[in-house]
Amino acid sequence: MTDLPSSQLKPIRSGVTARRFALMASVVAGVGVAAYGLSPSADKAEFFISPAYAQVNTDVSKVAQPIGFADIVERVKPSVISVKIRMKDRAVASGDDSPFQPGSPMERFFRRFGGPDGLPPGMRGRRGPGLVTGQGSGFFISADGYAVTNNHVVDGADKVEVTTDDGKTYTAKVIGADPRTDIALIKVEGGSSFPFAKLSDDKVRIGDWVLAVGNPFGLGGSVTAGIVSASGRDIGTGPYDDFIQIDAPVNKGNSGGPAFNMKGDVIGVNTAIYSPSGGSVGIAFSIPANTVKSVVAQLKDKGSVSRGWIGVQIQPVTSDIADSLGLKKAEGALVAEPQANSPAAKAGIKSGDVITAVNGDPVKDARELARTIGSLAPGTSIKLNVLRKGTDKVVNLTLGTLPDTVEARADHYGDRGSSRDNDIPRLGLTVAPAGSVAGAGGEGVVVVDVDPKSPAAERGFREGDVILEVAGKSVSSSADIREAIKAARAEDKNSVLMRVRTGSTARFVAMPIAKG
Structure with missing residues (x-):
């Protein structure tokens, strides 16, 4: 036991009388444990040491150890795969290996937030004679070899190979891909009893622990830990952005790999990082499990994804716009213009309408409306609550199919002449x-x-x-x-x-x- 000098002990009084108290102080591995108290005397406060606690704990085995992730990792790691792709050298101008079309949302994102070469994690390929290779991650979702990865990992691949956690290599084929959410479904040939992961049904909470497993820098089978930093992130890649932000280190090669919760379920697919330097700075983005489920179901069924479409140009309702329209809250999606012959135009939706709910569920903003409509199948009948000049209306319509491409045309104005108005x-x-x-x-x-x-x-x-x-x-x-x-x-x-x-x-x- 270590005796504390009396000069370090200061009396604590509580008004007229001093009450007995016990202060427990413990130091791990070999330092004494003592209890100090006040004399029951009402007139003075004197410290004493209780002999019951004057013992030295030298048994290190009895010291509580921090809880680790080893049990969870041992269970889920076998379901994670390394994905390697090969493609013929397309001889892209200026040596640019980017798998995205110039000017596309994903291309702009990785130019801004990707590595110094502007490429997504894991897609810095190596060139051989007429050959480009790239690598990423993925994970099995069924015992018969279906696996999930990123679209940008396998896009344009002539050959896909996967390496499992036990070191075996298999050939895989791309079943389907969805560029809008960056999800791809592949099928591994040659097995029927692969260990697989379950997509989570739970709602993600900020502060939850998360484990990222993948193939960073081609090392394979790497695990990092962190927490959920944010949810519902819009990183500017498209109208369906709804990313989970995590701070578990994610690097090049982790793309397409899973982020696990403490149950061992997949809460998201790691797809992008914020990286001014090319390495992890603790900001990574994962596609939520509920999005992955709906996309994978369609890819497995028909190899592509069809989304509902109402055919309107929409924008957020800002506080200024809310004031102009006489709205109490800056909520809903403002219709800038219905597209000609679209379901919205046929149902009577007009410019200036504010869509406030879909099938009775409130619409917070324009992004939420896009995600809600996009999650519904074409041909679905829905009810829209629309606020028009202060009056709430209910509009019934049947969803169309979202076009594969949207033509953006910039009109050029000719000579403006001298016909200026005031x-x-x-x-x-x-x-x-x-x-x-x-x-x-x-x-x-x-x-x-x-x-x-x-x-x-x-x-x-x-x-x-x-x-x-x-x-x-x-x-x-x-x-x-x-x-x-x-x-x-x-x-x-x-x-x-x-x-x-x-x-x-x-x-x-x-x-x-x-x-x-």
């Missing part, structure tokens, strides 16, 4: 009737000049934009805009909503309106 100095805009500007069409007014220090410039207006409506009314001149602003001020509104077309895309912009 400018609108408070907003920083100068406009002209659309009919007077070549290529602008016959509706609305064309923005021919934007003050770079104006509210209009701050909200993204640029030359060539066409203002179609202000406060729900069609406009054809600057006078129409001024009249709409005047009416909004009379209603004591702080902003006015404009429907604006840029190229082939329409959107709403909430513009602040100065008083006076």
Whole structure:
């Protein structure tokens, strides 16, 4: 036992009387354990050492050990595979090995957040004579050899090989892939009793432990641990972004590998990292298990994914837009424009409508609407709650099929000539009737000049934009805009909503309106 000098012991009093108390202090592995108390005397406070606790614990085996992950890893690690692909050298310009189309959402993401070469984890290939190789990770989801990996791991592969945890190598074929969620389903040939993992049914909570297992840098069978850092992440790869963010170290080669919870179930498929340097900085993104389930089911059934489609251009409801529309909360998805002959157009959905619920379930924002509709099968009948000019309506429609491609066309405006209308100095805009500007069409007014220090410039207006409506009314001149602003001020509104077309895309912009 180690005696503490009396100079370190200070009395503790509690008003008129001192109450007995016990202070337990323990130090692991060979340091004495003592208890100190106060004398029961009401007049003074004196410390004493209880002999019952004056013992030395030298038995290290009895010391509690921290709980590790070995039991879970031993159970789940055999289900994880290394995926190696080979493809013929496509002789991509400038030696770029990226598997994504230039300008695509995934290509832009990895250019911004990937390694120094702009490639996703695991896709830095090695070139041989006319050959490119790459590697990633995956995991079995059934005993007969079906396995999940990333689309970007196997995209364009002429040959796919997998190596299991016991070192055996098998040939695999791609059953189907979904670029929008970056999920691919492969089938390993030559076995019927592969160890497999279960996709989790539980809701992920921030702070939960997570284990990432995969093939970083081609090392194979590596395990890292961390926690769930965030959920519902939008990283700009597409309208269905709903990633889980984890801080378990994930590096090149981990792509397509699983993230396990403490039950040993897969909560997500690791697909991207934030990496200014090319290595892990503790920010990785996983595709949620519920998304993987729905995608894999369709890939296994028909080799591709079909998604529901209503055919609207939507945008978030900001606080300014909510104020312009008289909404109490900035929630829902604002319809900028229904597409011609789409289910939405046929059902009577109009520009300026706010979709607030699908089949009675509230819609928080535009992303949630896209994910909800995309998760439903084409041909499904749904009910939309729509807020139109302060009135709630219910619209029934049948979902169409999301087109495989969406053509984006940027219209070029010709000579704007000298047919300028009066400018609108408070907003920083100068406009002209659309009919007077070549290529602008016959509706609305064309923005021919934007003050770079104006509210209009701050909200993204640029030359060539066409203002179609202000406060729900069609406009054809600057006078129409001024009249709409005047009416909004009379209603004591702080902003006015404009429907604006840029190229082939329409959107709403909430513009602040100065008083006076």
